[in-house]
Amino acid sequence: MNDLTTEPHGNLLLIRLSGEVDLSWSGRVRDAIIEALERQSVGVDLSAVSYIDSSGIAALVEGLQTARDGERRFVLVATSPAVLAVLELARLDRVFTLVPDLAGLAAPEAG
Secondary structure (H helix, E strand, C coil), rough: CEEEEEEEEECEEEEEEEECCCCHHHHHHHHHHHHHHHHEEEEEEEEEEEECCHHHHHHHHHHHHHHHHCCCCEEEEEEHHHHHHHHHHHCCCCCEEEEECCCHHHHHHHH
């Protein structure tokens, strides 16, 4: 089952995703990310995502671009093996800031 929750975490908003981020749901994910970035920096917890397709990756890329344009922080937290495999295949693991867990969000090099 797909789920999206948000919670404050330090100076950013943590968006927790679970389930399959595919075409039927990626629009909602994108909207949540973009809306949050209008107000503050964002971390996206992907530890419970079992599948992500190109539309889900596009939502994350758009979030990254929006964050850069607004000079905000945008990080991917605890990427699941399924998500990491797609990011690596597209070489986006070199583009996004990836932190292994919530503790990593406090590290100064994670931004």
